[in-house]
Amino acid sequence: MMKFLPAELIQKKRDGKELSAEEIKFFISGVLNGEVADYQATAFMMATFFQGMTLNETCALTQAMTQSGEQHEFKDPSLCLVDKHSTGGVGDKVSIILAPLAAACGLHVPMMAGRGLGFSGGTLDKLESIPGFNILLSREKFEEIVSKVGCAIIGQSEKIAPADRKLYALRDVTATIECHPLIAASILSKKLAEGTRALVLDVKVGNGAFMKTKTSAQALAKLITQVGKRMGLLIRAVLTDMNQPLGFAAGNTLEVLESIEVLTNAKLDLSAFKNLPERSSADLKTLTIHLVAEMLLLAKKVKSLNDGRKLAHQKIEDHSALKVFHEWISAQGGNLNDFSKIESLPLAPKKITWTADRGGYLNLIQTENIGRLLIELGAGRKRAEDQVDHGVGLVFHKKLGAKIKKGDPLVTVFTKPRADLKDLEQYFKSSISISSSKAPVPKLIHQVI
């Protein structure tokens, strides 16, 4: 005899009543043990999409999902564990720079990252551009690297929050991704089970983010920080702009190269970048340093955000972050210590530069479309089971607000030898807007919550 009837719990949610922690726990266990059928789980999530959840319900859901699998605590209590999570965007390679930088500043970053799906890229795909890099470490090895090197980035083990894994897959095919309490529980359950003690959340907002409006991003950030605090996490959320690709590169290998360039603090003399027009990582660097500063402040390693920024700047300038980067990549099986290794990362052989059809100011980039263009090139996935092509991607030569002359290079496409790009060029050009008067450029960092 079941303790609760799944249909009655669905009805309760449908009718806008509050479920008890016990009811939510039953439902989530049921999703894994079969007492709740998949078709009941999806009806419940659609009802939640419409009715939302109270803070109590969201906490109960987070807890139930956290407890659905293995829960880890780091053995070494002296570690200063701080993680970062981004809600996803285009060209967002922050983690690859931030993890070794934060480590160089004295933090320990135990990161579980995801793969790209939809228009948003995934840190794991980017790291797998590096030959030999292993994203599947045993728990012991993971803890050892975090402890010794200061950071590690791995894939989510199937044993961590399996209920989230299952529900996320169901949400993905039933139009219930965009639901704040479900997003909050999904993010936090994994972080809590992984054993982090503090978390800085990068909530992307804009036309290349899942949250298109500031109102919606604020609400999500507020919810996640509230729930996180109730679950005992030190947590802070930063609303940052995603109305253009971050930095200059989008595509897996290209983003690793840009990350190395930021950590090197100088233009890399790469053959792949020879004869390419201008490129800028300024926004990427500013954002990464800001997020590291937030992490340092949260962990009480610095007294102010400014001190945190200064420390991070210094760790880039003196190349100690770059040093941690190389140690970390080596510890996970990759090797980029020689410049020749960096030079030989997989890159598509054909380069085509698309130029401006008119002069004016670059006022709009429909960034979600850029994500879709990357998928068409092969850099991302249409379905979870698709393989990505690490070598393809885009290098942007202009950022929002740039003054452009007709014929100026806008973007360089790295693609397969015989790819026909006519349609994609058309699609790209219909996804940007160049106008005679300059529109305001969105701030990079909107708000800290």
Place this chain on the structure above:
Amino acid sequence: MMKFLPAELIQKKRDGKELSAEEIKFFISGVLNGEVADYQATAFMMATFFQGMTLNETCALTQAMTQSGEQHEFKDPSLCLVDKHSTGGVGDKVSIILAPLAAACGLHVPMMAGRGLGFSGGTLDKLESIPGFNILLSREKFEEIVSKVGCAIIGQSEKIAPADRKLYALRDVTATIECHPLIAASILSKKLAEGTRALVLDVKVGNGAFMKTKTSAQALAKLITQVGKRMGLLIRAVLTDMNQPLGFAAGNTLEVLESIEVLTNAKLDLSAFKNLPERSSADLKTLTIHLVAEMLLLAKKVKSLNDGRKLAHQKIEDHSALKVFHEWISAQGGNLNDFSKIESLPLAPKKITWTADRGGYLNLIQTENIGRLLIELGAGRKRAEDQVDHGVGLVFHKKLGAKIKKGDPLVTVFTKPRADLKDLEQYFKSSISISSSKAPVPKLIHQVI
């Protein structure tokens, strides 16, 4: 390659956009052929619960469900085919009287009925109280009996509207039963596939019906008649009261006995009813005659509702409806021609009469609770796979508005020999209200739409 992506259709519905007929047809075919997973179907139905459907969408859904299986037309074009459908209630045995009565009036009633589920009883369960009665006829046999006798009542073949069958089972366990467009499409698709040409709909409203309020019942009735007309049906809906069990009997055999009593137009001298206090089928008879009159008017067999009522009355009084009843039951394998056969229908051996604890007026019967009490006795089902006990049930001695003295018999329970009824008596008494001042009694027939 699929023509549409199920997730995108779910999202469209979720966001309140109108789906095209082609999209709905794809979705419904997909539910049967596997292109749409069950967990996607339920998310879609929950989204529909919240966003509703336009008239166009509801028509497309009805059509897609009708076309999901076999579609029949009666071979004999001279038949005057009129069906009746009730949205379900407690003690609603109208079909058993109405089918032969309408046939005696010259109509042909091709009825597909359902089983009881939840607090509402089912015509098939009632008819199966009759030994030998066969609810599974071939299409040929069904048409032959409808043609020769004038009526037949069978179960829904698996080949009729299989998409409805599947979706209904999913709705039942995902709290999406109460959704007007889904109800409308479910009812009409079966009727259309069955080949009827006209339909009178009995929309029950009250505390023993699925529609608790007149507003909701009116909206449903209006929707079904609109959709039915668009699909080429002659259709009329009647809003009738379900704030008390209809007639005096509730429970399978007992309801068959009450039906025979109405058709006989005299109290039956049954041993089971010996020494029982008063009982009245007045409301049941009035309602059945009204519905038959609506059917006659719809089929243009009479010029006015009054003429229809007169004709139906006459066919009861001269026993021609009773004669059709016996022919019909025999044609489907049952036999009630001898009084001894009626006497020997299965009835539980133990009779207990519950009496009033106080005097006053019977102002309220929580009719849904009566339905639940019947399930506890074994007359109904908790789960679709449960067996019903045909012999158990209730005979009511008082109707709403009755003046009652303390100790007056209220209801007689027919139950298993050793059943302990203490809790049930308590439950029954807490489900009725006897007060010193008389409350208005709801009208039997609220509205014709």
